[in-house]
Amino acid sequence: MSMLLEIRDLKKGFGGVTATDGVNLSLTQGELHAIIGPNGAGKTTLISQLSGALRPDAGVILFKGGDITRRPAHKRARLGITRSFQITSLVMEMSVLDNVALAVQACDGHSFRFVKPARKISHLRERAQEVLAQVGLADRAALPAVELSHGEHRQLEIAVALATGAELMLLDEPMAGLGGEDSARMIDFLKGLKGERTILLIEHDMDAVFALADRISVLVYGRIIATGSPDEIRGNAEVRHAYLGEE
Amino acid sequence: MKSLDRTGWITVGVMLLLGVLPPFFYWIGNEFYLLLATRLVILAIAAVSLNLILGYGGMASFGHAAFVGIGAYAMGIPVYHEFYGGFSAAASTNGLFQLALSVGLSALFALITGAISLRTRGVYFIMITMAFAQMVFYLFQSLDEYGGDDGLVIEMRSELPWINLDHPLQMYLLSFVSLVVAMGVVHMIVNSRFGMVLRGAKGNDERLVTLGFNTYLYRLTAYVIAGAICGFAGWLTANFSTFVSPSMMGWGRSGELMFMVILGGAATALGPVLGAAAFILIEEILSSFTVYWHLPFGLMLIGVVLFARGGLLGMLQGRGRGK
Ligand SMILES: Nc1ncnc2c1ncn2[C@@H]1O[C@H](COP(=O)(O)OP(=O)(O)OP(=O)(O)O)[C@@H](O)[C@H]1O
Ligand SMILES: [Mg+2]
Numbered sequence: 001m002s003m004l005l006e007i008r009d010l011k012k013g014f015g016g017v018t019a020t021d022g023v024n025l026s027l028t029q030g031e032l033h034a035i036i037g038p039n040g041a042g043k044t045t046l047i048s049q050l051s052g053a054l055r056p057d058a059g060v061i062l063f064k065g066g067d068i069t070r071r072p073a074h075k076r077a078r079l080g081i082t083r084s085f086q087i088t089s090l091v092m093e094m095s096v097l098d099n100v101a102l103a104v105q106a107c108d109g110h111s112f113r114f115v116k117p118a119r120k121i122s123h124l125r126e127r128a129q130e131v132l133a134q135v136g137l138a139d140r141a142a143l144p145a146v147e148l149s150h151g152e153h154r155q156l157e158i159a160v161a162l163a164t165g166a167e168l169m170l171l172d173e174p175m176a177g178l179g180g181e182d183s184a185r186m187i188d189f190l191k192g193l194k195g196e197r198t199i200l201l202i203e204h205d206m207d208a209v210f211a212l213a214d215r216i217s218v219l220v221y222g223r224i225i226a227t228g229s230p231d232e233i234r235g236n237a238e239v240r241h242a243y244l245g246e247e
Numbered sequence: 248m249k250s251l252d253r254t255g256w257i258t259v260g261v262m263l264l265l266g267v268l269p270p271f272f273y274w275i276g277n278e279f280y281l282l283l284a285t286r287l288v289i290l291a292i293a294a295v296s297l298n299l300i301l302g303y304g305g306m307a308s309f310g311h312a313a314f315v316g317i318g319a320y321a322m323g324i325p326v327y328h329e330f331y332g333g334f335s336a337a338a339s340t341n342g343l344f345q346l347a348l349s350v351g352l353s354a355l356f357a358l359i360t361g362a363i364s365l366r367t368r369g370v371y372f373i374m375i376t377m378a379f380a381q382m383v384f385y386l387f388q389s390l391d392e393y394g395g396d397d398g399l400v401i402e403m404r405s406e407l408p409w410i411n412l413d414h415p416l417q418m419y420l421l422s423f424v425s426l427v428v429a430m431g432v433v434h435m436i437v438n439s440r441f442g443m444v445l446r447g448a449k450g451n452d453e454r455l456v457t458l459g460f461n462t463y464l465y466r467l468t469a470y471v472i473a474g475a476i477c478g479f480a481g482w483l484t485a486n487f488s489t490f491v492s493p494s495m496m497g498w499g500r501s502g503e504l505m506f507m508v509i510l511g512g513a514a515t516a517l518g519p520v521l522g523a524a525a526f527i528l529i530e531e532i533l534s535s536f537t538v539y540w541h542l543p544f545g546l547m548l549i550g551v552v553l554f555a556r557g558g559l560l561g562m563l564q565g566r567g568r569g570k
Contacts, residue, residue: 051457077459089457091450102447106458111440112468118443164458 010059019045021222037219082166092146100128103163294519296476302513305449310380316496318349318481342405353478361470398492512558
């Protein structure tokens with residue numbers, strides 16, 4: 001089995017708070033690995049260190065065997081790591097299609113190209129349309145992103161991450177704030193992605209996690225207290241006590 | 248031309264008027280309006296260049312007039328040495344040489360100061376761009392050889408093939424064509440892949456970085472292009488007024504350029520031109536009533552910013568675009 005991502009003894013603190021406290025984790029190619037844990041456990045902080053938005057205090061991050069611990073975020077994206085945000089992060093004043101087309105453009109060579117109108121470059125637009133169709137936003141393409149509903153924003157957030165073509169997708173609570181029906185649709189969608197991409201999924205929705213994950217890690221106070229298959233995690237007494245809230 | 252929308256038609260219409268009316272006035276013997284329009288058009292070029300970084304790139308540079316000054320001195324100083332000796336390597340009345348110097352030095356200044364300023368955001372960016380501009384202001388103020396505070400009278404306009412800049416109509420037409428080209432270039436840039444990144448980074452920098460764009464480099468590139476275009480406007484200014492002084496690059500002047508962009512309609516092709524026109528008009532009218540014309544002007548600007556987010560162009564389109 002080849003490791004796509006390896007995290008060794010990662011540490012990050014904010015003043016007095018230790019948000020990441022010696023995390024070790026590896027992801028194999030094609031796996032969907034879920035991270036669960038209570039609020040403030042350090043899940044977002046972990047993702048931010050993987051995407052390059054935050055610098056770890058100590059530890060090593062290897063991607064495809066190469067050390068990326070000190071690489072800036074934009075370079076990691078070029079290597080094939082993308083993330084979605086817990087709080088939707090889009091270019092709100094641009095159209096839905098433009099948002100996705102920018103993501104496609106990002107993996108289509110450098111963008112120091114000044115002459116040809118970007119909106120007339122058919123392979124960018126077509127690929128963006130495809131991705132929008134995939135997440136069910138095709139009929140929203142021309143709207144400014146700001147005019148979408150919350151559920152649609154979450155879908156667009158995933159579409160943008162997907163459109164980069166990145167091998168490794170770090171998804172930070174893609175179902176946050178979604179109602180039952182939207183949530184079910186997102187789960188189906190992520191199921192469809194399984195195997196195609198390697199996914200690190202953070203999610204509070206336990207139904208989603210147990211339905212999707214190949215492996216689950218439980219993060220509490222910045223530490224991973226257990227890693228295993230969904231069944232193993234369900235049966236782990238420590239996890240049930242610390243997180244699933246059962247005595 | 249079928250693809251033009253309403254804004255496109257307004258833009259073409261206004262530019263046609265601007266191309267035709269001033270020469271017409273000149274032709275019927277009224278030179279004043281031609282000269283006024285020349286000033287307007289040159290200011291508009293500077294505003295168009297600021298719009299690239301302020302309107303499309305979200306970089307609120309409060310030092311943009313420095314590029315006008317650098318461009319203008321880069322035209323005037325070679326003429327000075329041609330006439331009065333000294334520094335013979337730079338002495339020249341060759342317009343193309345001066346032009347290259349104006350554009351090249353402005354771009355270089357933009358590269359150096361931009362590389363530093365663009366490490367900061369928000370108010371810090373405003374302050375640091377203003378500080379760099381003030382440095383240039385004080386530098387030229389201290390250079391007694393070039394007139395210091397009093398400025399430098401330029402003995403001779405740039406010598407160019409085919410064009411005689413002493414002829415007011417030719418001066419105007421060159422400026423007008425330059426404006427059209429500058430607008431075209433900026434329009435092309437902001438719609439290109441580069442432009443999409445620039446505009447995307449204005450809206451959400453973190454998102455663009457996460458996608459894999461080194462937004463700093465894209466901003467810096469835009470900053471250098473804007474500086475170069477504005478240096479060109481400085482070269483025109485020096486030729487138009489045959490005079491250059493530090494007051495051309497004071498922070499007040501930079502503020503006026505910002506006013507023009509915001510007043511006219513930021514991130515639009517025509518906005519800076521309308522802003523420059525409004526500025527010239529207001530200045531002419533208000534200054535004929537009172538020397539304190541900056542006060543009512545400032546109040547008007549605040550009104551525009553508050554009540555018509557799309558600027559003058561937004562009003563022309565018949566809709567306040569504010570949401
Ligand atoms: N930029 C920051 N500055 C200071 N403290 C921070 C910062 N970011 C996170 N923290 C703290 O680090 C801890 C972990 O936060 P993090 O956002 O990673 O948790 P999380 O597991 O994503 O929680 P949630 O489920 O609520 O999203 C929290 O105690 C939080 O207050
Ligand atoms: Mg979080």
